[in-house]
Amino acid sequence: MLVLAGCATRPSEADSTAKPDAEGTFPVTIGSVTIDRQPARIVSLSASATETLYALGAGPQVVAVDSTSDYPPQAPHSNLSAFSPDPEAISAYNPDLVLVSEDPSGLSAALAKTGVKTLVLPAPVTLDDAYRQFADLGRATGHQAEGESLARQARDDIDKIVAGTPEPARPLSYYYELDQTYYSLTSTSFVGQIIARFGLANVADGAGTGDYPQLSAEHILRVNPGLIFLADTKCCGQNPDTVAARPGWDTLDAVRQRHVVGLDDDIASRWGPRIVDLARAISDAVKSAEQ
Structure with missing residues (x-):
């Protein structure tokens, strides 16, 4: 992926x-x-x-x-x-x-x-x-x-970005979306390891097999993530509005508090020098969630 x-x-x-x-x-x-x-x-x-x-x-x-x-x-x-x-x-x-x-x-x-x-x-x-x-x-x-x-x-x-991002004062979980069928990634994946450095809990951990498990809408609604990262904005046209329109998703903390973050699909799926930009986007999302 x-x-x-x-x-x-x-x-x-x-x-x-x-x-x-x-x-x-x-x-x-x-x-x-x-x-x-x-x-x-x-x-x-x-x-x-x-x-x-x-x-x-x-x-x-x-x-x-x-x-x-x-x-x-x-x-x-x-x-x-x-x-x-x-x-x-x-x-x-x-x-x-x-x-x-x-x-x-x-x-x-x-x-x-x-x-x-x-x-x-x-x-x-x-x-x-x-x-x-x-x-x-x-x-x-x-x-x-x-x-x-x-x-x-x-x-x-990346070290400076992480050091300049205060760890969440309270537990903060996230859901990382790869596509609209709810494929996600765990903390052991490459991108998951980057996000883990910011002290976030991944709702996909333990929810399936492998680094890229397929979650269910029921699971995501039940765990109620505080942050949602969308890595399917360019490929699939996803954004905070389309997420809020999904059945029941308007009750999620991430949706209610406007903490649904659209990422550039390419930056989020490649391992070139723009991984620094990905780390910066994660940092900005964490800072925003803590305000």
Whole structure:
């Protein structure tokens, strides 16, 4: 659930304006992948990786991104699919490095036959995993110092946001909505761990199996959360008014006290540098609930 167009013509070799490897860090090995020289033509099939590449300053090296990579706006969007990657369509961009969040269809093996390296950057389990991925992407693209700086800055920013948010004076619970069928997330999920740092109780904990259980409307009404976070505002048009219109939901404390918070679906489902923005949105909601 954490992985979330238009046409693009094939770029020419001259389109790449990647800077030469000034750091002298190549070859580098990340996991089982060894990258011999600074990649000049990167294809990103991960929206989170795309955001990170541009934050690192590696944007000029990117020749194509998948159809879900809508941020930043200047990324070279294409109709490449992150969910059903086509090796032939990817190869048309003549990449020297391809980034994916998972590789269930054997994409890396198919591209390896043409000499293209594929780096798999899976969804992180913890914040430390996300910070490590920033640093790894920096090393992989010839921006090691920038990657380490980005990881350090994100860690410091989130720590400061948490430290600057007073813990609730009384127990404060929340419901985090992924879609209108009441799929949610627990405190052990990646986003759940971020929210847990603010001292909130998650109404999905113990209510199902796995990190992303499906709750029932009856359960949510019974536990009466003080905060509701909506991660389905863009995909599904949910907002405080639509929530209040659900049968019985106007009795919830979160609805009555106007503590239903709409989040940007993309920020709430990716693990790029904008996780800091997610932490800030959670902090603002907690502060508002305590006023």
